[in-house]
Amino acid sequence: xxxxxxxxxxxxxxxxxxxxxxxxxxxxxxxxxxxxxxxxxxxxxxxxxxxxxxxxxxxxxxxxxxxxxxxxxxxxxxxxxxxxxxxxxxxxxxxxxxxxxxxxxxxxxxxxxxxx
Amino acid sequence: xxxxxxxxxxxxxxxxxxxxxxxxxxxxxxxxxxxxxxxxxxxxxxxxxxxxxxxxxxxxxxxxxxxxxxxxxxxxxxxxxxxxxxxxxxxxxxxxxxxxxxxxxxxxxxx
Numbered sequence: 001x002x003x004x005x006x007x008x009x010x011x012x013x014x015x016x017x018x019x020x021x022x023x024x025x026x027x028x029x030x031x032x033x034x035x036x037x038x039x040x041x042x043x044x045x046x047x048x049x050x051x052x053x054x055x056x057x058x059x060x061x062x063x064x065x066x067x068x069x070x071x072x073x074x075x076x077x078x079x080x081x082x083x084x085x086x087x088x089x090x091x092x093x094x095x096x097x098x099x100x101x102x103x104x105x106x107x108x109x110x111x112x113x114x115x116x
Numbered sequence: 117x118x119x120x121x122x123x124x125x126x127x128x129x130x131x132x133x134x135x136x137x138x139x140x141x142x143x144x145x146x147x148x149x150x151x152x153x154x155x156x157x158x159x160x161x162x163x164x165x166x167x168x169x170x171x172x173x174x175x176x177x178x179x180x181x182x183x184x185x186x187x188x189x190x191x192x193x194x195x196x197x198x199x200x201x202x203x204x205x206x207x208x209x210x211x212x213x214x215x216x217x218x219x220x221x222x223x224x225x226x227x
Contacts, residue, residue, distance in 0.1 A: 042219050107152075110159055
């Protein structure tokens with residue numbers, strides 16, 4: 001079956017612009033996660049959705065970052081007033097219900113964001 | 117307390133050799149320890165995972181050894197193959213939603 005898909009695969013933008021990154025989880029997965037992976041580093045947790053609600057957004061670095069999942073499936077990560085330091089690969093993952101259930105997270109291929 | 121320290125940063129192994137990657141954590145609340153494999157341009161994929169109620173878990177050529185008292189765990193890849201060349205990340209979490217990843221180990225297996 002189809003895995004987690006992310007679009008676009010690459011995004012180049014200018015400092016100060018607004019960007020949206022999209023994630024399509026595996027069908028039936030109610031849990032969805034966003035991570036950010038800087039060059040040479042491990043993924044860093046940003047936000048976790050269970051259904052439509054953000055159950056944990058403690059990893060969002062500041063209020064320029066926002067994510068939604070209005071129908072409990074597709075999610076969009078939104079970054080306002082982009083900065084050069086936002087350049088990274090943004091990974092999305094999905095799973096059956098998360099938290100204490102120990103279900104595997106399946107990762108998408110990521111969106112490489114470059115802020116010039 | 118939230119860090120997971122991973123070593124070595126890079127590793128070169130001959131084909132057929134054993135690859136060993138080590139991780140250490142501080143937070144004793146962590147109760148799930150997965151290892152992920154990542155190829156260039158791809159997302160991480162789960163390789164093997166362990167919970168602290170066992171000291172070792174083996175799946176094929178991959179083994180996790182877990183030392184709860186030392187707060188350390190390691191990945192052993194037996195009979196390493198060129199196709200195993202990738203970046204490996206350890207992670208730790210409480211439950212499975214908020215992984216704290218290590219910094220990664222770039223493994224190269226020479227043919």
